Amino acid sequence: MKTEITLTINGEAVQEAVTPRTSLADLLRDNLRLTGTHLGCEMGSCGACLVMLDGAPVHACLVLAVQASGHTVKTVEGLNESGEIADLQQNFYERNALQCGFCTSGMMMSAQALLAANPGPTRDEIRDALSGNYCRCTGYEAIIDAISATAAQRMTNAGEAQ
Amino acid sequence: MTSEKAHIGQSYRRESALRHLSGRGQFVTDLALPRMLHAAFVRSPMARGKIVELGVDDAAGSPGVVRVFTAETLNGKCEPWIGTLDHFANMQSSTQNMLADGEVLWVGHPVVMIVAHSRAEAEDACELVMMDIEDDMAVVDGNAALMADSPLASSGISSNMCFQTVLETPDLESAFAQAAHVVEGNFNFGRHTAVTLEPRAIIADFDRSTGQLNVHHGTQTPYQFQDVYARHFGLSEGKVRVIAPDVGGSFGMKLHVYNEEMATVAASLTIGRPVRFVADRLESFVSDIHARDHRVSARMALDADGTIVAMDVDDMTQIGAFSTYPRTSVAEGNQVIRLMGAPYRMPDYRGRLSVVFQNKVQTSQYRAVGHPIACAVTEALVEYAAEKLELDPFEIRQRNLIADDAYPHTSATGYQFEKLSHQASLEKLRALMRYDTLRDEQATLRKQGVYRGIGIATFVEITNPGATFYGVGGARISAQDGAVVRLTPAGDVHCAISVTEQGQGTETIIAQVVADQLGVTPDKVKVVTGDTDTTPSGGATWACRGAGIGGETALRAGRKLQAQILTLAGEILQADPTHLKLANGAVVDATTGNERITLAEIGRIATYRPDTLPNGCDNSLTAAQHFAPSGYPFDFTNGVQASYVEVDIETGITRLLKHWVVEDCGRIINPLLVDEQIRGGVVQGLGPAFFEECLYDDIGQMTNATLAEYLVPMAGEMPDIEIAHIETPTLDTILGAKGVGEAGTAAAGAAAMNAVNDALRPLGARISQTPMTPLRILKALGHV
Numbered sequence: 001m002k003t004e005i006t007l008t009i010n011g012e013a014v015q016e017a018v019t020p021r022t023s024l025a026d027l028l029r030d031n032l033r034l035t036g037t038h039l040g041c042e043m044g045s046c047g048a049c050l051v052m053l054d055g056a057p058v059h060a061c062l063v064l065a066v067q068a069s070g071h072t073v074k075t076v077e078g079l080n081e082s083g084e085i086a087d088l089q090q091n092f093y094e095r096n097a098l099q100c101g102f103c104t105s106g107m108m109m110s111a112q113a114l115l116a117a118n119p120g121p122t123r124d125e126i127r128d129a130l131s132g133n134y135c136r137c138t139g140y141e142a143i144i145d146a147i148s149a150t151a152a153q154r155m156t157n158a159g160e161a162q
Numbered sequence: 163m164t165s166e167k168a169h170i171g172q173s174y175r176r177e178s179a180l181r182h183l184s185g186r187g188q189f190v191t192d193l194a195l196p197r198m199l200h201a202a203f204v205r206s207p208m209a210r211g212k213i214v215e216l217g218v219d220d221a222a223g224s225p226g227v228v229r230v231f232t233a234e235t236l237n238g239k240c241e242p243w244i245g246t247l248d249h250f251a252n253m254q255s256s257t258q259n260m261l262a263d264g265e266v267l268w269v270g271h272p273v274v275m276i277v278a279h280s281r282a283e284a285e286d287a288c289e290l291v292m293m294d295i296e297d298d299m300a301v302v303d304g305n306a307a308l309m310a311d312s313p314l315a316s317s318g319i320s321s322n323m324c325f326q327t328v329l330e331t332p333d334l335e336s337a338f339a340q341a342a343h344v345v346e347g348n349f350n351f352g353r354h355t356a357v358t359l360e361p362r363a364i365i366a367d368f369d370r371s372t373g374q375l376n377v378h379h380g381t382q383t384p385y386q387f388q389d390v391y392a393r394h395f396g397l398s399e400g401k402v403r404v405i406a407p408d409v410g411g412s413f414g415m416k417l418h419v420y421n422e423e424m425a426t427v428a429a430s431l432t433i434g435r436p437v438r439f440v441a442d443r444l445e446s447f448v449s450d451i452h453a454r455d456h457r458v459s460a461r462m463a464l465d466a467d468g469t470i471v472a473m474d475v476d477d478m479t480q481i482g483a484f485s486t487y488p489r490t491s492v493a494e495g496n497q498v499i500r501l502m503g504a505p506y507r508m509p510d511y512r513g514r515l516s517v518v519f520q521n522k523v524q525t526s527q528y529r530a531v532g533h534p535i536a537c538a539v540t541e542a543l544v545e546y547a548a549e550k551l552e553l554d555p556f557e558i559r560q561r562n563l564i565a566d567d568a569y570p571h572t573s574a575t576g577y578q579f580e581k582l583s584h585q586a587s588l589e590k591l592r593a594l595m596r597y598d599t600l601r602d603e604q605a606t607l608r609k610q611g612v613y614r615g616i617g618i619a620t621f622v623e624i625t626n627p628g629a630t631f632y633g634v635g636g637a638r639i640s641a642q643d644g645a646v647v648r649l650t651p652a653g654d655v656h657c658a659i660s661v662t663e664q665g666q667g668t669e670t671i672i673a674q675v676v677a678d679q680l681g682v683t684p685d686k687v688k689v690v691t692g693d694t695d696t697t698p699s700g701g702a703t704w705a706c707r708g709a710g711i712g713g714e715t716a717l718r719a720g721r722k723l724q725a726q727i728l729t730l731a732g733e734i735l736q737a738d739p740t741h742l743k744l745a746n747g748a749v750v751d752a753t754t755g756n757e758r759i760t761l762a763e764i765g766r767i768a769t770y771r772p773d774t775l776p777n778g779c780d781n782s783l784t785a786a787q788h789f790a791p792s793g794y795p796f797d798f799t800n801g802v803q804a805s806y807v808e809v810d811i812e813t814g815i816t817r818l819l820k821h822w823v824v825e826d827c828g829r830i831i832n833p834l835l836v837d838e839q840i841r842g843g844v845v846q847g848l849g850p851a852f853f854e855e856c857l858y859d860d861i862g863q864m865t866n867a868t869l870a871e872y873l874v875p876m877a878g879e880m881p882d883i884e885i886a887h888i889e890t891p892t893l894d895t896i897l898g899a900k901g902v903g904e905a906g907t908a909a910a911g912a913a914a915m916n917a918v919n920d921a922l923r924p925l926g927a928r929i930s931q932t933p934m935t936p937l938r939i940l941k942a943l944g945h946v
Contacts (some may be wrong), residue, residue, distance in 0.1 A: 012638035019281070034191035036185020038410070040359045041443040045869040048359055089183040093175055096838050099181025099665030102189065102359040123882075130877035132868075136359055136411045137665055139845035139906075140877040143840055147253030 005069035009034070018065045025049045025060035025067070028075060036076040036105050040134065046134035048102060050109035050126025051075050057109040076105035085112060088150045097146035099137030107133050111147045119154055123148060169674040169684050170897075173834035177685075178408075178663065182352035190363035190515060195436040195847065199228055201426055204274035204291045205448065206266035209521040209862025210236070210315075210578055213264055213273065215604045217292030221276055224290055226283030229433060231275040233263035233424070239428045241394045244418060245485035248636030250492045253325035253517075255485035256318030260425040266295060267316050267483035268521050269863055270448025272421045275626055277437055279630065300862040304457070304480035304518040313482045315519035324485055324493045325517040329499060337427035337472035337510040341463030345546040350931040351535055352922035353480070354854035356528055357874055360410020361441040362450060364423045365432035376403045377427060382412040382534050382662050383702045388694045389638045390419055390488065406692035410665045413529040413846070415450050417704055419487045426536075447867035448525055451855050455480045456498065456535050460697035462543040463510075465768045468551045470562045472510035473503045475539065482524035488637050491525055492517050495622065497532025502574040503540050504622040505584050505800065506562040521862045529846055533908035541619040541912040542930065542938035544917065555618045555916070556597065559802075563620065577616075580793075582800040583888040584620060587824040591618070591802045595822045595887050602808065606805035608924065614819070615923075617805045617916025621909035623938045624826070625706035625901025626797035628790065628893070643712050644698030646718035647676055649727060649783040651769035653747065655687040655761030656771040657719070660700025661712030662692045666903060667835035668708045668711055670717045674831055675897065678728070679720025681744030683759065696873055706901020708797075709831055711791055714895040719787035726785055730875035731759055734767060734921075793894035801825035801905055803844070809921040811943060812935030816852060816918055818881040825905050828887040829898035833887075836902050841883045843906020849875040851911035855933050902937065 002017040009032065014029055025042075028034040028051065040048035042061045049060040053076040079085045088108055091097070098104040107130065114121060114129040121129065126144050135143065179186060222230045245255045262273045274291050283359060301307045302316040307322035315322050321550050338344065352687055364379040371439040375397060384404040392399040409416065422522075423641040428440040441449060463472040477498050481491035499513030548558040563905035571579045585712035591597075604614045629641040645659040657676050663669045667834045680687075690696055693943035700715070701707060724744055731749040735758055743752045748760040767774060768781040791797075806820040823840050830836050853873035857866045866872045891898025911932060919928050922942060929942040940946045 012808065030194075035189075038189075039186075039191070039867040043868065043870060045441070046359060047218075053458050080184045089180075090444070092183055093179050096175065096179065096667075096834050097181055098182055099667075099838065099842065100358075100360065100411045101179070101408060101665060104182050105185055108183075112725075127877040127880075134356045134357075134359060134874055134876060135415070136357060136846070136874070137842045139837060139843075139883060141841050141842035141882055142469075144877065144882075152392075159349070 003066050003151055005066055007068050007070060008072045010074055010081070020064070020066060021137040022065045024063040024065050024068050027065040028060060034075050034077055038102050038105065040102065041096045047106040047110065049107040050151045052109060057113045070109040074110055076108065086161070088112065091146040094147065097138060101135060103135040107135065107143055115151055115154060120151055169677045170569045170831050172674070173299065173832055174670050174674055174684050175753060176667050178669060179628050182899065187676065188405060190365060190412055191360055191440050193365055193378055194579040195365060195367055198436040198438055199277045199279065199433065200281040200284050201429060201439040202276050202281060202288050202435055203272040204288045205297065206262060206269060206271040206273055207293060207801060208266065208297055209302065210271050210298040211266050211295040212298060213266060215294040216274060218274060218800035220290040221287040224283065224287035225278040227276060227287045228279065229429065231261065231429065233259065233261040236261055236275060236425060237263055237882055239395065239431060240424055243394065245489040247490050247637055250490060251497070252385040253485065253490070253492055255318055255324060256316040258484050258487065258805055260421050260428060265317060267521055272425065272524060272866045275425050275429065277433065289454060300858055301488055302858065302862045303936045304478050304520055307520050314653050315521050315885050318361055319519060322519045324481060324519055324649060325518060326515065328512065328514050330512040334472055334474065334510045334512045338474065341471060342466040343464040343547060343550055344461055344551055345543055345873065346461035347542055347546060347930050349455040349458040349460065349539055349542070351454045352850065352855035352932050353452045353525065354850040355447065355450055355856055357414050357417060358411030358413065361443060362416060362420065363440040364426050365436055365438045367431040367436040368429040368434055370434040372400050375401060375427070375431065376405065378405050378407065378437070379423070380409045381406050381416045382409065382664055383417040384662065384692055384694050384702060385660065385699045385702060386417065386639055387583065394424065395427060395431060396518065412664045414527045414531065418451050418526055420449065427894055443869050447872065448523055451486060451526040453525055453529065454535060455525055456849065458539050459536065460539045460543060462547060464547050467554050467563055468547065468558050470503070470506050470508045473508060473543070474512045475499060475502050476514040481517055482522045483519060484524055486524050486526035488639060489527055489632060493527055493685035494509065494525065496530045498535045500577060501536035501622060502575065502845045504536070504573050504606045506609050507564055508574050510885045513575065519897045522858060529843065530907035532903060532905035534847055534911050537619055537621045537909045538912040538915055541916060546917045549923070555683040556588065556592055559618065559620060577796055577798065579798050580894065581890050581894055582622065582798060582828045583890050584800055586888050587800060588620065589825060590886050590888065591733045591804055591822060591824045594884060595774070595804050612808065612809050612852060613921040614806065615917040615919065615921030616759065617913045617920055618802065619909040619912035619916060620802045621800065623687065623799045623901070623905050623908050624796045625799055626710035626791050627705045627707060628792070628795050630795045630826055631705065632916050633643060640699060640701040642788050643700030643715040643716045644786065644788040645715045646698055646784060646786045647719040647723045649723065649761060649765050653760060653765040655682055657687055657688045657716060658697040659712060659716055660697050660702055661708045662703045664703065664709065666839055667832060667887050668703060668712065670687055670837065671709055671713060671831040675713050675716045676720040679717060681726050682747050686747065686781065689855035691803055698788065705896050706903045708896065709790065709899045710797055710901050713831060713899050714897045715787060715789040717897050718789055721784050722787050723785035726762060726782060728778070728782065731764060735759060768798065776795060797828065797892045797894060797900040799825070799827045799900045799902065799905060801909070803909040803913040805917040805919060807914065809916040809939060809945065811925065816934065818848065818879065821883045821910065822883045822908065824886045824888065825884060825902065826890050827905065828900035828901040829891040830887060830889060837885050839902050840885050840906040843904060844883050844910040845880050847874050847907040847910025848914055850932055851914045852933050876879045
């Protein structure tokens with residue numbers, strides 16, 4: 001038994017028929033082939049599947065697709081194309097803040113949410129904000145550095161804009 | 163840039179990182195093939211039992227199900243495997259096949275395979291399988307497993323001892339008899355697991371029309387699996403292609419043969435459609451290899467001035483019901499007993515190893531195989547000795563480290579060291595961490611009731627292994643690598659190489675090495691890895707061989723192509739090739755550096771106008787090169803780490819304040835990537851030191867097999883890590899690079915344990931078990 005849902009994903013209207021148990025992550029990855037959202041634990045522990053739901057990060061593995069009906073979702077593909085995380089991406093690249101790349105889109109979701117709420121976080125605050133993002137490769141320091149550099153640049157740019 | 167070494171040694175960024183940052187990774191888990199089916203497994207709920215009856219009719223009729231396999235219907239398709247190697251004398255392990263046949267041997271042992279249109283439908287059908295298993299007494303504890311009345315962990319073994327060995331120098335007993343001081347300890351190193359963020363993933367795609375098997379496999383060793391699939395399924399190697407695209411972490415875990423991967427291949431061979439298996443996190447915990455699980459009793463003899471004269475070590479390690487294939491579960495313990503005391507002049511040694519079967523998940527090679535255990539035991543005993551002799555931790559190490567001018571050196575366990583830099587590394591660490599200031603700070607805070615500790619750990623790491631590692635034991639595991647480098651018609655460079663990429667930056671450093679040989683920038687070098695059809699055969703990535711062996715292969719291939727280009731340029735220019743060289747994307751005059759002809763022009767002429775070349779001129783612009791390490795059996799690296807911690811003696815919680823590493827991996831190809839390998843490695847060593855442990859109850863049930871209960875190191879708990887280097891290139895190769903991937907993991911836990919014990923010392927407490935959980939620290943303090 002499938003349910004019709006309509007939602008906005010990365011600025012595009014999407015209409016899909018899904019089973020009630022289909023997660024938002026499976027809708028994104030399997031139905032829509034937005035494979036930049038990854039699945040690491042399917043229980044909300046690892047943060048690999050974080051996406052923006054109405055502007056706030058959620059675990060796509062814990063949200064049912066039907067719950068997202070009528071809402072707005074942004075994935076790494078959308079944030080990439082809109083350019084809104086270009087500075088974050090550049091700093092991750094420069095600082096080598098990723099190795100295998102599996103945690104990276106989730107890391108950027110947490111970073112983006114943190115910087116929206118707290119534009120000048122301390123290193124400890126950044127570490128706290130990533131408490132739900134598991135990375136096995138980097139040891140985290142490079143990720144903290146990249147987010148910290150992005151925060152500093154955004155603060156400078158905001159200062160210049162005023 | 164015209165310097166011959168312009169690109170080696172620089173921190174080039176990784177092009178593949180840009181794909182990942184854009185959400186354009188290409189993992190096996192992302193791949194969907196036409197008509198693809200999905201596999202799920204019914205697993206044993208108990209550690210040991212007899213299969214009385216399997217009822218699969220309801221499952222077979224479940225919506226979406228295409229096939230249901232049991233041992234009876236699947237195992238015949240696969241030549242069984244045995245995880246033994248000849249150079250581990252008298253080792254034993256039972257024969258394995260894909261699905262449990264007659265007996266189940268660990269919780270998680272696959273019994274029934276269901277193939278359906280979706281994973282969800284396959285899982286639904288798993289619920290309908292009727293499985294009647296008669297519970298048998300499980301072998302859970304390794305010491306109990308060695309008792310005469312213990313049941314056997316599987317029916318195919320004569321005892322629960324998989325392998326036993328002893329290394330002993332002739333004067334061991336007298337060294338201890340005459341020693342002024344003996345310190346000793348019993349150590350317990352918990353069982354943990356890799357927890358790669360991308361779980362194990364495979365899609366097997368057999369095309370009956372051509373007999374071609376393509377396997378998309380998240381692994382670090384595609385050629386090894388090409389060989390395994392060809393031999394075990396009776397296919398010719400040329401009809402087996404293994405493709406490893408982006409791999410979401412491997413760390414040794416994804417190079418072992420697993421029941422589920424073999425079953426997925428067998429299912430595709432049977433059905434003739436692509437079959438996908440991706441482990442979910444719960445299955446990962448009960449089917450990915452586990453690691454470590456050692457009980458070590460050890461003692462160290464010293465003379466009156468604190469010179470280490472001998473160590474005597476007994477390691478009992480518990481490996482599950484089988485030894486893994488094709489690398490065995492013995493290599494870990496073997497390296498534990500051979501790496502003991504490795505940084506020190508220590509002349510005498512005895513190491514005993516017992517590798518024991520039990521009914522748990524198999525353990526096997528995982529990042530820094532054996533190193534963390536050997537390092538933690540050695541460095542703890544050095545610390546105990548320093549305490550006993552009232553020597554500073556730096557002082558006792560200075561007295562005992564192999565001197566930097568005393569190479570070559572052979573260790574008491576038989577390892578040959580070409581040249582290491584322990585003394586210089588120790589000195590550098592002392593300055594890097596501002597040791598004296600830190601001690602002052604520690605003393606001041608202690609007066610205020612704050613218990614901070616400083617721990618040091620020196621280490622030796624095995625890298626660049628030759629064929630003595632596995633090949634001599636009969637394993638079809640390549641110690642050599644291969645590269646094909648070509649100049650494209652437009653004058654770009656393409657390099658296909660057998661070493662593989664899991665995010666460490668293999669492709670980037672290979673591009674740097676090749677670029678330097680051909681006078682181009684690394685962005686002009688496209689590097690292709692991870693596909694047995696498009697790259698030459700080789701060992702790929704394990705045991706820290708990518709930079710040292712892969713890099714040397716690329717260097718030699720690049721030089722071969724350089725010679726071809728210069729010869730061809732000589733023909734075109736009517737010049738002596740020895741008066742030409744490559745720089746700035748062109749052939750230049752070797753003396754003046756003036757451009758003579760661009761690489762693009764050479765590519766154009768050789769490709770589109772070979773008719774204009776002199777008669778008989780070879781227009782080949784492709785060079786193939788293989789390289790196998792020779793000289794020393796391994797290129798050892800060395801280093802030293804320090805950990806600074808604060809222990810809350812009321813709660814037992816340890817806060818990691820800072821970590822330092824001085825490391826010598828020989829020639830550094832890319833400083834940024836080397837440092838990030840070390841940082842990641844350190845955290846992978848700190849995880850099991852404080853958090854990670856696969857907990858089992860007394861009937862062999864893993865009790866924390868979820869990512870909510872199994873604790874991994876997260877950003878909030880991990881320290882910043884400061885790194886410095888000494889560079890002692892190996893003279894075995896032109897490149898001089900050694901490995902670095904395991905250095906961080908090798909000694910981080912040892913340094914941390916010493917730091918915790920340094921914090922606890924004024925309270926008379928000591929811990930010698932990992933992970934050092936708050937409860938265990940409180941127990942050490944006598945608070946609980």
